[in-house]
Amino acid sequence: MNSKRALVTGGAGFLGSHLCDALLAEGWRVIAVDNLLTGRRANLEHLRGEPAFEFVEKDICESFDVGRVDYVFHFASPASPVDYSLHGIETLKVGSLGTFHALDVAYKYGAKFLVSSTSECYGDPLEHPQKETYWGHVNPIGPRSVYDEAKRFTEAVTMAYRRYHKVDTRIVRIFNTYGPRMQLNDGRVVPNFMKQALRGDDLTVYGNGDQTRSFCYVSDEIDGFLRLAKSDESLPVNIGNPDEFTIRECAQVVLQVTGSKSKIRYEPLPQDDPKQRRPDISKARQLLGWEPKVDLATGLRLSLEYFKKAVAEETAVK
Ligand code: UDP
Numbered sequence: 233m234n235s236k237r238a239l240v241t242g243g244a245g246f247l248g249s250h251l252c253d254a255l256l257a258e259g260w261r262v263i264a265v266d267n268l269l270t271g272r273r274a275n276l277e278h279l280r281g282e283p284a285f286e287f288v289e290k291d292i293c294e295s296f297d298v299g300r301v302d303y304v305f306h307f308a309s310p311a312s313p314v315d316y317s318l319h320g321i322e323t324l325k326v327g328s329l330g331t332f333h334a335l336d337v338a339y340k341y342g343a344k345f346l347v348s349s350t351s352e353c354y355g356d357p358l359e360h361p362q363k364e365t366y367w368g369h370v371n372p373i374g375p376r377s378v379y380d381e382a383k384r385f386t387e388a389v390t391m392a393y394r395r396y397h398k399v400d401t402r403i404v405r406i407f408n409t410y411g412p413r414m415q416l417n418d419g420r421v422v423p424n425f426m427k428q429a430l431r432g433d434d435l436t437v438y439g440n441g442d443q444t445r446s447f448c449y450v451s452d453e454i455d456g457f458l459r460l461a462k463s464d465e466s467l468p469v470n471i472g473n474p475d476e477f478t479i480r481e482c483a484q485v486v487l488q489v490t491g492s493k494s495k496i497r498y499e500p501l502p503q504d505d506p507k508q509r510r511p512d513i514s515k516a517r518q519l520l521g522w523e524p525k526v527d528l529a530t531g532l533r534l535s536l537e538y539f540k541k542a543v544a545e546e547t548a549v550k
């Protein structure tokens with residue numbers, strides 16, 4: 233039994249809670265911290281009574297100390313365009329103040345540190361696919377800037393603590409990830425389409441649906457995090473699935489997996505919606521021996537039961 237303690241900020245979120253599970257499975261003692269702004273207790277319900285796990289409800293925009301830890305996984309932040317538009321100031325604060333406080337914990341205890349960054353650092357990219365060396369094409373004052381710039385600042389603070397305080401840091405740039413525990417109403421394309429398909433509603437494709445995204449199933453994503461956590465790589469590493477789909481194609485896969493007869497309805501494209509997104513994962517392949525294994529149709533099939541249950545629960549409440 234590994235008695236080492238890991239802190240996961242944003243531990244009640246979609247990715248944070250899966251990360252807690254994976255760390256517990258590896259024998260860590262895990263402390264999840266979350267202010268439940270977009271995270272949910274339900275994501276951790278299965279860990280109730282687990283002796284190696286502790287949940288602390290706390291806003292990390294205030295400084296905090298949960299005692300000695302050996303690893304800090306900093307995952308706290310709203311992450312869907314709907315959530316960060318709704319909570320723009322909180323998103324900027326957690327990416328800045330929250331990151332200082334998470335790094336202060338790592339600095340105090342000499343803990344290792346891994347932070348979740350994002351493909352949003354590349355903005356609406358002019359380089360395709362995106363390599364880690366690309367500096368991005370980001371609108372600093374547009375509606376997405378509360379997230380994009382917060383995460384770019386997060387990376388800057390992380391590198392500063394590495395340079396000035398010698399904190400042992402890692403940065404993962406996460407591309408679109410999906411799977412069970414995604415919030416049904418977080419506005420992201422996979423939960424939206426799954427919900428609409430299962431209810432028999434129209435699938436809302438924004439713009440003409442030619443924009444592309446590359447979707448990574450959650451188990452692949454978490455495997456990438458753990459490999460990076462154990463590596464010595466301090467510069468950002470893309471972890472995402474390089475299979476690229478137009479949003480129209482994504483809608484077709486959802487219809488096929490759910491067997492739904494829903495139609496597609498076209499709606500206006502949100503401002504600054506990136507036209508293309510696909511990770512170059514050469515670095516993760518070479519450095520971590522990591523490669524995603526689950527294709528989109530398989531991952532959606534694996535997520536189907538979860539989305540069916542979530543839709544049924546929402547319908548029952550109404
Ligand atoms: N999208 C869509 N219909 C929806 C939700 C999203 O067409 O109901 C599009 C959105 O405009 C974007 C892509 O799907 O081009 C992915 O959006 P999401 O919000 O999942 O994440 P993003 O990659 O933009 O952060």
